[in-house]
Amino acid sequence: MDSILVVNAGSSSVKFQVFAVESEGALRRLIKGQVDGIGSRPRLRASGAGNDPMADRAYPIETIPDVPAAMQVAGEWLRNEARIHPLAVGHRVVHGGPDYVRPILVDHGVVARLERFVTLAPLHQPHNLAPIRSILANFPTIPQVACFDTAFHRTHDALADHYAIPHQLHAEGVRRYGFHGLSYEYISRTLPQIAPDIAKRRVIVAHLGSGASMCAMKNGLSVESTMGFTALDGLPMGTRPGQLDPGVVLYLLSEKGMTASKVQDFLYRDCGLKGLSGVSNDMRELEASLDPQAKLAVDYFVYRIGLNAGMLAAALQGIDAFVFTAGIGENSSGIRARVAEQLGWLGVALDPAENTRHSRLISAKTSLIPVYVVPTDEELMIAQHTLTLLMNGQSPNSRHERVS
Template sequence: MDTILVANAGSSSVKFQVFGIGQDGSLKRQIKGQMDGVGSRPRLRATGADGAVLIDRSYENEAIHDVAAGISITGAWLREELKIEPIAIGHRVVHGGPDFDRPVRVDQNVLARLEKYTSLAPLHQPYNLAPIRSILARFPNLPQIACFDTAFHRGHGALADRYAIPEALYAEGVRRYGFHGLSYEYIASILPDVAPDIASRRVIVAHLGSGASMSALDNGRSIESSMGFTALDGLPMGTRPGQIDPGVVLYLISEKGMAPADVQNFLYRECGLKGLSGISNDMRELLTSDSPRAALAVDYFVYRASLFAGMLAAALQGVDALVFTAGVGENSAPVRAAIAAKLGWLGVSIDAEANEKHVRLISRPESRVAVYVLPTDEELMIARHTWSLLSKRSEKHARVS
């Protein structure tokens, strides 16, 4: 069976999944794993479709000094021990900039263009691109498909897409992109099956995790997002502040004497829940802490999420459903309950017992807004895009031949 490898690389880890391609073109998840601890205590773990452990192996730090080396070791394990030779690799790439509004096969030219957006997503872009660069050098004929977190939002209208800045800056790409697009696209793709009564209506999706954002969907299309030019905007996140007055950045530079690189590091790594609480960037730790600052961080997150829900409801001119997804959205009943309580004015009313059980539909029958908890699957979305692009290229080649 042909397979597709999906890779999501970070600064010290790479998550991966292997999908088998059926005769009818369907995709079936075969392997799920990750190489983590890169640079400290590298460890490769993976399970099969049935949950059975396939590998749990540690390595010397010197053997895996960066993520590119980690994916090389992972690839060797797949090829040599499991005899898996993927026909393509799909990669999550956070920022596609103004040039890329759909998945694309990566060559040296595309890679160079994507590297230009590193400063717009410094926590993600360089690490997303590192394994692509390494594999391109070693296996130049193996198709690698970049799937962008910005692409799903590229259909936004001009009013949602722009900042109030001169046209020249917009023309060179300074605009509101939105992120977590692969997650939103997946949710939009499953709504016709899991909630057909709301799939074509006005839906707010809350992707709440260490990175957090919200998006307004109308008939399955993104029309507005809480995030903008970079993944700093919108909701407070684990270590990122979310919406902030640009004057604060000017203050840090002019009054605190911080260099641009220091400001970038501060905004991406020292703010958000971590900065507010002084304890942790992990919502689970904050919810169990008795620290007043931890409570402040949680309350702030809930408050800002409710504000953005109101903004997105205005963009949609009403709301028919609210969907919680991603790590916090799928697993934190207290956070969902607190956000829902603040949205009572919109007609949101949830069933406490259903919420605690994390069932799919958690709203009360009388709630004017249906509230769902739906697990996201960005990796499957990447696999779908990768297979679709390969299929189209094969069909085009066949027609030309």
């Protein structure tokens, strides 16, 4: 059976899915799994298409100390026990910089270029690239495709793309990229089936998870995003602060004596909901907590979503629909209800019963703007891109494009 393997590697986990390639290029999910607890309490878990368990194994710490080791364990299980020999492997790569406007077949040269963006996405980029290097070294004949979270936003015009800094810095790549693009691209492609009357109109999509952002879309394309040069900007997140006056960074450097690397680690790991609450970076725990600081963190999250929705509505010159997606957006009826209250000035009104049921359409019939909950599927998006490039027979260098 022909199949596509999709890999999404982080600092402490490697998530993977396998899709069967069926007639006329259709994809069917076969396996979903992950190796988590890398370097601490490693564990391999996998389930089949119907969530039936296929593997659940713990390993000694020294067996899986890093991402390449996790890839080896997952790969051996897939080959030897699941009997999976994929046609190609698709990877989520957070940052494509100004060079890559669409997915690309990978070679060593591409990996070298992508390593330049490690400092722009330190929580993600090095770990995204680790399994690519591992497969290049051990299985060099297997095609690999890098799919970028920045690519969907390369349709931004110059006003949305620039900062008010000297042009030379923009030419060097200091610009507003936007992230979570694979999620937004999936929503853009799915909306015509769910709500064809609004799919090409003015839509705000809220990708609310441990990482959180919002995107303004028109005609199915990204017009504006809350994230910019790095994945630190915009909404507050699990451990990242979101919008922050650059003067705060200068203060940390000059008054607190922090090094640049300490500031980077602080902003990526100790801020956001975790820093504000002092309790947790998990929204589920914060919503259940009676701690006043936990309440403040939740209130702040909702408040900032409302503020950014106003900004995106201005970029679109109006709004025709609002979409919730990702972990919090798909699962927290409480956050959705509170965000809807923030958007009441736009004419948004929820149907409490439909919201509690996590229905696809959760707005009331009286709402001036329809509100949807659309589960995202970044892995399927990656698999589709991978299969497309494989069928087109693109060479790695033919997909390298520079955006001026």
